[in-house]
Amino acid sequence: MNEGFCGWCGKPGAEGDHATCRQRLSSIDPPRYCTSCARRMVVQITPSGWTARCSRHGTFRPGVSGPAAGAPPDPAKAGPAGDPTLSLA
Numbered sequence: 013m014n015e016g017f018c019g020w021c022g023k024p025g026a027e028g029d030h031a032t033c034r035q036r037l038s039s040i041d042p043p044r045y046c047t048s049c050a051r052r053m054v055v056q057i058t059p060s061g062w063t064a065r066c067s068r069h070g071t072f073r074p075g076v077s078g079p080a081a082g083a084p085p086d087p088a089k090a091g092p093a094g095d096p097t098l099s100l101a
């Protein structure tokens with residue numbers, strides 16, 4: 013992994029052991045810190061999981077290390093409460 017910061021504890025990824033952190037993040041728990049800048053993110057629990065928003069780097073979702081990283085479109089998320097990056101016609 014080449015992430016700058018741990019999304020769980022907010023410390024630099026190269027510093028310390030983040031095995032437990034990754035385990036938490038790979039399950040249902042949302043990250044609390046942006047992996048790019050270690051800012052505290054705004055986390056929202058959604059019916060399909062969660063979203064975590066960094067004011068500089070955008071929205072993170074489960075299974076995605078960053079915005080628009082090739083997640084398959086989810087028709088269940090086509091509601092108006094979604095985020096602007098999800099544009100289903």
Ligand SMILES: [Zn+2]
Pocket residue numbers: 018019020021022023029030033034
């Ligand atoms: Zn960590």
Ligand SMILES: [Zn+2]
Pocket residue numbers: 046047048049050051066067068069070
């Ligand atoms: Zn960020």
